Amino acid sequence: MDKDSTNSIVESLTLRFEGKAEDGTALHELRASHVAEVLQGLVGLSSDFAKAGAFGDGPAGSELLVRPPKEGSFLIEVLRVVQENPEMVATTAAAAGVPTLSQVIWWATKSVRADVADFTPLENGNVKVSWQDGTAQEVPRPAWDELQKRDKRRKKQLRQIMAPLSDSQVSSVEIEGTPTDGPEPSDAPEVFTLTRPDYDAVRPDDDINESQNFFEVEAQMSAIDFDNPTKWRVRTKDSNRAAIVEDDTFLNRVASGLAIRKSDIFKLKVREDIIEKNGKTRRTWTVLKVESYRKAANDDDA
Structure with missing residues (x-):
């Protein structure tokens, strides 16, 4: 059987970069080096949380595929696919409410912008995290455990994902994640926007x-x-x-x-x-x- 025929798409992730070119027209292109960094950051972040069991993929894990950009603002569409036992993954998602990659990005950027004020383990196995900005989210335990690790590496991944924001012509990136099956996994937003202050917040420090x-x-x-x-x-x-x-x-x-x-x-x-x-x-x-x-x-x- 052809390898591609065994793939099962479990979610799609859309990154829409907004901005204006020097002539005032809508943004329609990005630097190739920035696009490469975006994809490298997504692969690294997805891999870490997959290994932590956050997506319920099982030992085979999942991989990311990319669809061609579409007209309008510069848009990148990423697919996360599993190659083995897609039915098991769908069942796990429905039962446990596993997060999408977009929600992982949201939690990761949130943990950089705001410290944790409190956390409460819940009976359903998740963790309620209260942030010092007064907001709170329910995070699956494997994702919560991974959020506490690899701070320097995490910042690098997020900075890669937001690399186009270093260009003055790019003002924001809208991130939207859509699971192909199962219920909404948590109260983290499926659509959110990151701007230059978010990019500045993940500036790495090589000495610390x-x-x-x-x-x-x-x-x-x-x-x-x-x-x-x-x-x-x-x-x-x-x-x-x-x-x-x-x-x-x-x-x-x-x-x-x-x-x-x-x-x-x-x-x-x-x-x-x-x-x-x-x-x-x-x-x-x-x-x-x-x-x-x-x-x-x-x-x-x-």
Whole structure:
């Protein structure tokens, strides 16, 4: 059987680059080098999330194909196809609500523009992510796990996808993803627009490598600063480190007289920011939320 006959299109992704040429006419061409970067970025981003299991493709994975540009604004149409067991992929998509590549791009650019304020694992296996700009999205667990990795690599991929925005004649790129089967997988938009500030936000820094980890941990408050939430210390079974507390509800309770013993055990949601520079690594803990706390089992203080 011919190889192409086994391919099954699972979604199409449209990137529409808008702008004006020097003579004022609508944009109808892009630099070939920029188009090449767009495709390289898409392939890299898609590959990382496919390997993480975000698309439910199975071990065979999927690949991207490109259709010719159409007239009007400069438009690139990309197809994501699976080569094995398309019926299984469609069933998985319907059951689990797997994301489209456009939604992966949206989450990836979002994670660059806004820090995570809170995250909540859901009963359906997804994670509700609340951003510091006041918005929230429900993200499948494999995609959430991948979003926390390869920060430097991710920025490079996004910058490649938005490469035409470095040209003053290109003002925006509209990205639209359309799954060929199954329900809408999440509340991330299927159509959105990226502009030059988005391109600037993913500027790589060759000298600094930054990444983040999000986790829950039980800890004790070894030092408390009632006047400065950036100078707390928390002690876990593995370490004792400085921390920034961003849970305003908890801080207000402390300010109102909440009694805290050094032996009390707290369940914390933590963001760990890791910065590698000149061979040295610096880790900063931010307490996003204090989930609960209890007295230690051997604490006799009433």
